[in-house]
Amino acid sequence: MSDDGAPAEEERFLTAYDEIAAELCDRVRRAYDVPGSWHDRIWAAGWAAMRFLQEDPARARFFVVEVHGAGSCAQAHRDRILQGFAELLDAGRAMLEDPASVSRCTAEIIAGAIHGTLLTKIQNGCVDRGEDFLPELVYMATMPYLGPRAAEDELLVQPLR
Amino acid sequence: MSESRSLSERLAKTPPGHHLVPRDFVSRNQRERMLLATAELVAERGYQKTTIELIAKTARVALVTFYEHFASKEECFLAAFDESVAAAAEVFGELLDPEQAWPEQIASGLEIFLEMVVTEQARARLCIVESQAAGAAALARYQAMLESVAPKLREGREFNPRASRLPDGLEVAIAGGLAWLIHQRLVADKVYDIKALLPEMLQVTLTPYIGEVEAGQAADAAQARVAA
Numbered sequence: 202m203s204d205d206g207a208p209a210e211e212e213r214f215l216t217a218y219d220e221i222a223a224e225l226c227d228r229v230r231r232a233y234d235v236p237g238s239w240h241d242r243i244w245a246a247g248w249a250a251m252r253f254l255q256e257d258p259a260r261a262r263f264f265v266v267e268v269h270g271a272g273s274c275a276q277a278h279r280d281r282i283l284q285g286f287a288e289l290l291d292a293g294r295a296m297l298e299d300p301a302s303v304s305r306c307t308a309e310i311i312a313g314a315i316h317g318t319l320l321t322k323i324q325n326g327c328v329d330r331g332e333d334f335l336p337e338l339v340y341m342a343t344m345p346y347l348g349p350r351a352a353e354d355e356l357l358v359q360p361l362r
Numbered sequence: 363m364s365e366s367r368s369l370s371e372r373l374a375k376t377p378p379g380h381h382l383v384p385r386d387f388v389s390r391n392q393r394e395r396m397l398l399a400t401a402e403l404v405a406e407r408g409y410q411k412t413t414i415e416l417i418a419k420t421a422r423v424a425l426v427t428f429y430e431h432f433a434s435k436e437e438c439f440l441a442a443f444d445e446s447v448a449a450a451a452e453v454f455g456e457l458l459d460p461e462q463a464w465p466e467q468i469a470s471g472l473e474i475f476l477e478m479v480v481t482e483q484a485r486a487r488l489c490i491v492e493s494q495a496a497g498a499a500a501l502a503r504y505q506a507m508l509e510s511v512a513p514k515l516r517e518g519r520e521f522n523p524r525a526s527r528l529p530d531g532l533e534v535a536i537a538g539g540l541a542w543l544i545h546q547r548l549v550a551d552k553v554y555d556i557k558a559l560l561p562e563m564l565q566v567t568l569t570p571y572i573g574e575v576e577a578g579q580a581a582d583a584a585q586a587r588v589a590a
Binding site: 206269273275278280283284302304306307309311312313314315332334337340341344345349353356357 | 400408409491496498532534537539540541546549563574
């Protein structure tokens with residue numbers, strides 16, 4: 202990346218990025234929108250996202266890691282994806298006795314936490330072992346809405362391979 | 363905060379021009395002006411659109427002076443990042459009371475963090491927003507910054523009898539989540555009411571360790587302080 206910026210290069214990156222994002226979001230949304238409890242839908246969405254990332258580790262690295270350093274526009278595109286995931290998490294407020302006690306900020310914090318964890322895992326080449334750390338992502342997703350005790354039970358789940 | 367002057371004020375000491383002062387003082391001051399200029403320019407224009415020429419011009423130094431201090435824009439950016447994080451760590455060190463109970467330390471720490479975001483927005487943008495768009499080295503600095511918070515958060519595990527179940531990376535994840543929440547407010551220029559986020563940030567941070575009831579009580583206490 203040159204010091205004075207490289208808009209054309211960023212545009213090419215964004216085109217490829219948006220294609221991947223569209224496919225990921227479509228698969229996650231279809232998995233999430235099946236009938237069932239919010240908890241089950243979060244697991245389904247998590248599985249769909251993990252499978253997508255595992256299918257092509259190079260694509261996963263491009264999508265999750267290389268977006269950093271691709272410019273402010275790329276960051277904005279990444280942020281839109283994360284905000285979309287925050288929407289799925291925010292629906293967990295319905296599980297609370299008083300849904301109004303928590304705002305959408307909580308979902309944003311959790312989306313950021315999950316993204317940061319995925320970033321580190323992919324940087325470290327661990328996405329092929331996604332089944333091992335998917336429970337900790339679900340723990341983070343459910344902790345504010347199901348409570349810490351119930352969320353901790355997610356950590357005991359042994360996902361089928 | 364006990365320090366009334368902002369970081370920017372503390373750094374903007376000697377103006378440019380000829381001075382009968384030691385050369386190393388002038389050199390240090392020039393470096394500080396360039397770091398400050400970098401933070402301001404990157405906050406305003408983004409890292410990609412900030413040029414070495416602009417940094418030099420804003421800092422009122424010659425280009426040759428820039429290259430006496432830094433080999434590249436990236437090196438300057440990383441130095442600005444390191445300086446900002448070090449300054450923030452100094453503030454935390456001055457203001458945090460290690461004798462406080464752990465939940466109160468976390469509440470104080472978050473409160474200080476939000477205050478710094480409000481009073482040093484350019485540096486906050488540099489560290490939290492632009493570091494994620496400025497290449498691999500800057501991203502590594504950002505991740506190291508999150509990791510530096512983890513030990514203090516991890517102390518909370520002593521309050522959870524089932525702490526051995528908690529993910530190893532939980533504390534870094536929480537730090538990253540809190541940072542992303544603030545990242546979004548910085549990007550949207552919605553920093554003016556950022557302190558109102560404290561109670562919910564605290565609730566999410568403390569719940570894994572002390573449970574939702576006690577975390578809620580701590581959040582309520584924080585809410586009362588914010589409202590006061």
